[in-house]
Amino acid sequence: MRKGQPKKFITPMNFRRKSYGTERRRNFAKEILYKETEFPKPLNYEDIDYAFEEFVKESVAKFNNEVYPVFTLYSNQRFSEYSQNWEHTDSEGNLLLNFITMNRDNNPKPGSNQGDLRNIPGDRFYTMSVKTVLDDNGTESYEIYSMKQPYSVDLQYRINFVTSTFEKINGFNNRINELFKSTQCYIRPNGHFIPMVVEEVNDETSYSVDERKFFVQSIGIKVMAYIINSTDFRIDKRPKRIIMMSEGDAKRPSPKVDIEEYTSENPLRNRAVDITISFEEYHDKVEFVIDTDVNIETFSETNIRSFRVFVNGTMYYTEKGFSLKNGDNVKIKINRFDMSDKSELVFKGYNPNEVYNSEIVPENVSDEPVKEERIIIE
Numbered sequence: 001m002r003k004g005q006p007k008k009f010i011t012p013m014n015f016r017r018k019s020y021g022t023e024r025r026r027n028f029a030k031e032i033l034y035k036e037t038e039f040p041k042p043l044n045y046e047d048i049d050y051a052f053e054e055f056v057k058e059s060v061a062k063f064n065n066e067v068y069p070v071f072t073l074y075s076n077q078r079f080s081e082y083s084q085n086w087e088h089t090d091s092e093g094n095l096l097l098n099f100i101t102m103n104r105d106n107n108p109k110p111g112s113n114q115g116d117l118r119n120i121p122g123d124r125f126y127t128m129s130v131k132t133v134l135d136d137n138g139t140e141s142y143e144i145y146s147m148k149q150p151y152s153v154d155l156q157y158r159i160n161f162v163t164s165t166f167e168k169i170n171g172f173n174n175r176i177n178e179l180f181k182s183t184q185c186y187i188r189p190n191g192h193f194i195p196m197v198v199e200e201v202n203d204e205t206s207y208s209v210d211e212r213k214f215f216v217q218s219i220g221i222k223v224m225a226y227i228i229n230s231t232d233f234r235i236d237k238r239p240k241r242i243i244m245m246s247e248g249d250a251k252r253p254s255p256k257v258d259i260e261e262y263t264s265e266n267p268l269r270n271r272a273v274d275i276t277i278s279f280e281e282y283h284d285k286v287e288f289v290i291d292t293d294v295n296i297e298t299f300s301e302t303n304i305r306s307f308r309v310f311v312n313g314t315m316y317y318t319e320k321g322f323s324l325k326n327g328d329n330v331k332i333k334i335n336r337f338d339m340s341d342k343s344e345l346v347f348k349g350y351n352p353n354e355v356y357n358s359e360i361v362p363e364n365v366s367d368e369p370v371k372e373e374r375i376i377i378e
Contacts, residue, residue, distance in 0.1 A: 028193050038129055038145040041190035043228045045155070049104065051189035052157055052196075052223060060159060061100050063175040064168070068161075073103040097164040097214050104157045111152030113195070113224040119149050125234050130339055133237075141239050142282065142339060148232040155223040160204070164214050173201070176219055187223070194225045238282065238339070255279045255286040261351065270350035279334065279343040287331040295323045296349040303343040307334040321349070 019027055053072065061068045125146040133143050161172040176198065179185050184195040200220040258276040273294040277286055299318065301307070309316045310331040316322045324330065336343055 039233045042230045043190050043192050047189040048225050051187040055187045056102050064171040068098055068100050070100045073101050099162055101160045108153045108155050111154040111224055113152040113226050119151055141237055144236040146234050150226040150228045152226045157221045159219045161217050169215050169217050196221050196223050255283050257288050273349050273351055275347040277345045281340055285333045290324050290328050290330055293326050293351055293353050294349045295352050296347045297321050298348045300346045303337050303341050305335045305337050
């Protein structure tokens with residue numbers, strides 16, 4: 001007889017260490033604000049130019065186990081003028097070939113980063129987040145962080161590879177195709193992911209330096225960027241509670257709680273119960289004691305992003321409904337879309353202890369429902 005328990009077959013779980021698809025794209029957005037301030041960093045032309053130059057030096061200029069020098073040509077500067085100050089020359093002052101030049105058009109156009117979409121009309125600020133802060137006098141206040149919508153812009157860059165051998169041209173072209181094999185390649189100025197695409201590849205081997213033949217391959221790259229100026233941010237500070245010390249003024253009213261019970265229209269019907277909670281501006285919580293039993297089935301919200309319900313100190317999950325008993329202490333905490341506007345939260349349910357059957361005859365005639373009967377006289 002075999003002793004011991006039989007061995008169980010265990011299927012190991014495949015834990016993912018990397019995110020993919022939509023989850024990965026959301027993580028890119030989170031990385032911009034990771035361990036940073038409430039606002040993203042500004043992004044302007046100088047930041048994009050610097051990031052693109054670093055991309056060319058670190059990624060494009062390294063292939064075939066060699067690192068080629070890179071210099072920048074401005075839009076109004078010719079190659080012959082720049083070559084007079086070029087440090088990579090031989091003992092006789094002749095230019096050493098096998099180098100890379102880069103330049104950008106000085107007339108950026110409205111961008112395609114958002115596809116065919118455009119910015120919302122109006123130079124307005126949009127709320128990003130709201131935080132509760134503690135003032136020096138011990139009171140709490142709201143800090144509202146808002147910023148303007150960035151605008152898209154397309155920057156046209158051109159990379160030229162100058163070499164004396166045709167084999168190096170093949171290596172340069174292979175490096176470009178490798179970087180852009182997924183159609184897009186990215187730079188990250190100030191933490192922002194900016195896509196780039198190759199628009200054209202040209203051959204410009206008709207030039208000569210000191211009557212020497214050389215090859216030139218030109219790559220046109222479009223950087224689909226957006227611009228965030230340092231003036232596009234704003235922080236507003238508003239009091240969480242307004243305390244009026246003037247004599248004769250009443251305190252600011254707290255959130256209003258209305259509990260309404262009425263008879264439903266079902267044949268075998270319970271007494272319906274509606275709990276309506278009206279929040280004034282900048283109020284985000286309410287606490288009350290309910291005086292009836294009620295089973296909550298549905299709820300509706302106005303100017304409320306999310307809310308939490310605590311019954312006798314325990315948090316309830318409200319997605320599938322919940323129940324309240326007479327004498328329960330109910331505390332509700334809300335998170336608004338707009339702190340400066342009123343909010344309303346309505347719970348709909350029924351009292352499970354009161355059921356009315358329409359077939360039961362009441363003792364008093366006056367309690368019977370009134371029915372209309374049409375009499376036709378011929």
